[in-house]
Amino acid sequence: MWAGQASASAQPKHEMRAAWIATVQNIDMKAGMDKAAYTSWVQSTLDDLKERKFNTVIYQVKPTVDALYPSDLAPWSKYITGKAQGTDPGYDPLGIMLEEAHKRGIELHAWVNPYRVTMPGMTLDDLDPGNVAKLHPDWVLKYGSQYYLDPGLPEVQEYLIETVEELVANYDIEAVHMDDYFYPYKIAGQNFPDQATYEKYGKDFDSIEDWRRNNVDVLVKDINTSIKDMKEWVQFGISPFGVWRNIAKDPTGSETTAGQTNYDDLYADTRQWIKDGSIDYITPQIYWSRDFAAANYSILLDWWSNEVTEYAYEHPVHLYIGTADYKVGDNFDQQWYDPYELPEQILDNRENGTAKGQMHFSLQQLYNNRLGYADILKEEIYTETALTPPTPWNNRELPKKPTxxxxxxxxxxxxxxxxxxxxxxxxxxxxxxxxxxxxxxxxxxxxxxxxxxxxxxxxxxxxxxxxxxxxxxxxxxxxxxxxxxxxxxxxx
CATH class of the missing domain: 2.60.40.10 (Immunoglobulins)
Structure with a gap:
């Protein structure tokens, strides 16, 4: 019965189908729910995603230096109560989301944002007195209108690793997930103010840019090592900005002209993580249409496919694609007014053969269903149940069939x-x-x-x-x- 050959069905048996649930600024979750209301929201949300044949949620549990779960290392997030940071909601949002997801056979990837201390419009006075940024003001840098933990400080790196270890130790999650916020997106005319840190710790590097990239590389590698030392099966995945480098800067970069890139602006050398095997999956946010000249979806799909094929030295790295659901019916690029643009991108992913699924940004867009695109996904694209892709490099032992x-x-x-x-x-x-x-x-x-x-x-x-x-x-x-x-x- 196990022929080892795919069925004639166009539906893949294994495919990542995830929805990002963004809690920062209450994008996908309203604030102020009591336990009963929150639980009801979680249950109806997950019931809906299961009916849509989704198999994973990417739940944002650390939007800033805070937590949507009881933590000894970070205060309660204001995005759960709508009140001052540190206000206890009286229940465990992550615990409830995880329990209800597993009841429905849905995986949960815990989404954390490492360096971000505040969002625009916030000041340090808005932080809980127990926030690490208040306890260690020397760890904090201001850039533009926001505050960040200094990625070059060893103490910051150690603290961030501890927060992940706490999360993995206390919750039966399937993965830890990071998105595209490493060093902040550049602001014209402003330099990130880490010169003093570089002078203290960057003597072995030819440039501050190389040192910054190494800071992120080391954090990624050390977090993955810490996760695997605790629970070898728990994955570490990152969803970076959709362009590594433009071809004008590097002949191995993509044929794009993106205004900012991972390598040169965010100091996130995604290729190095793939080489090192310090991630289990990478989900580039290819948030553009197949007609967009500056960053064409089809060109980038092929480029990222080549990356995981050519540079995965230590172990395979799954390629998933971040999809721009939020642009459907609402963008200057007129291609996004075609309700089939995003569904056909998914068909392109399947045809590509290397991409093993996608993550949708974000939950609210599925409900908004602009142009009926989410109906197309449900009725034409995700018509059968799919299993999440396996990660045999973390443990190759096959399970026994039920007794x-x-x-x-x-x-x-x-x-x-x-x-x-x-x-x-x-x-x-x-x-x-x-x-x-x-x-x-x-x-x-x-x-x-x-x-x-x-x-x-x-x-x-x-x-x-x-x-x-x-x-x-x-x-x-x-x-x-x-x-x-x-x-x-x-x-x-």
């Missing part, structure tokens, strides 16, 4: 009871086939659900009366599926 599966038909539904005495599964994949025989396990059309292994039963409502064969496989912490399934045949 026992029993089934019973009653009152219009079928209840399956799953036993896993070997405890090698993180999740179970439940397949259903018409008739007395197993069908194609490579065809996602046969997947009816994914459940976490702490759920020992599952209820299905088959489409009609008849004989059904159910197959249940195990999935490991690193997403590897058991070679065989445990089956049960049920007359319904």
């Amino acid at each position: 026992k599966v029993k089934g019973k038909s009653k009152h219009g539904s079928v209840k399956l009871e799953i036993e896993d005495k070997k405890h090698t599964a993180r999740k179970f994949v439940i397949y259903r086939f018409d008739g007395p025989r197993e069908g194609d396990y490579n065809d996602p059309a046969n997947i009816i659900d994914v459940v976490y292994a702490d759920e020992d039963s599952y209820t299905d409502v088959p489409p009609g009366k008849g004989l059904y064969t159910y197959g249940v496989t195990s999935v490991s912490d690193t997403g590897l599926e058991s070679r065989d399934a445990k089956t049960v045949r049920i007359k319904h």
Whole structure:
């Protein structure tokens, strides 16, 4: 039954389908909900994403130097209560989101922003007295209208690693996620004020730019090492700005003319992370159309595909694409007024073969559904359940199939009871086939659900009366599926 060959179905069996849930400035989550209201919002949000065949949420839990969970290292975020930073909401937002996501077979990647202390319009007086920026004002630099932790200070690097370790130790998350905010986007006519730090710590570098890039490289590598030392299966993923370098600056850069780039302006050498194997996935924010001359989607899709193919020296790095849902029907580039621009970008990702899925920015856009694009995604693009891509380099051991599966038909539904005495599964994949025989396990059309292994039963409502064969496989912490399934045949 495991032919090792993809089904004729155009739907991939493995595909990242994630929604970013941005909490900074309450983009995707309103402030001031009590526990009951928050829980209800989480449940309805996740129910909707599951119905849309999404399999992952990227939940922003550290928008600034704060936290949407009880932390010994950072104050409560103001974005959960709408009150002063440090105000306890009386519940654990991340804990509830994680529990409810796993109940629905959905992964959670905890999104953190490392250096950002304030957003525009905030001052240091707005910070909780226990904020590390108040406790260590010598760690803080002002650039433009915002404050940042100084990335060149060893004490800052150590603090940031500790915040990630706290998160990984206390929560059963699938990944730690960072986006494109490393050194801040450049402001014309202003220099980032870290000259004194460079003079103290940058003697081994030819330029302040090389030193800055090394600061970020070291942080990325050390965070990944810390994560893997604690829980080898927990991934570390980064979603950088969509252009590494323009070809005018580097012959190996992309044929783009982006105004700012990762390497030259944000000091984020994404290629180096791929080379080092210090990330498990990279999700470039290719937030442009296929007609945009300065940064063409198709050119960048091919360029990033080449990066992970050519430079992944230590281990493979999954390529996902950040999609610009927020531009649909609302941009100077007229191509974004075609409701099929973004859905067809996803089809291009699949055709590309190297890209293994996408992350959508952001949740609210799916509800806004401008031009009906989200309906197209649901009805034409994400029509079958997909498993998240595995990361075998973090642990190649295959899980054992479930020990026992029993089934019973009653009152219009079928209840399956799953036993896993070997405890090698993180999740179970439940397949259903018409008739007395197993069908194609490579065809996602046969997947009816994914459940976490702490759920020992599952209820299905088959489409009609008849004989059904159910197959249940195990999935490991690193997403590897058991070679065989445990089956049960049920007359319904």
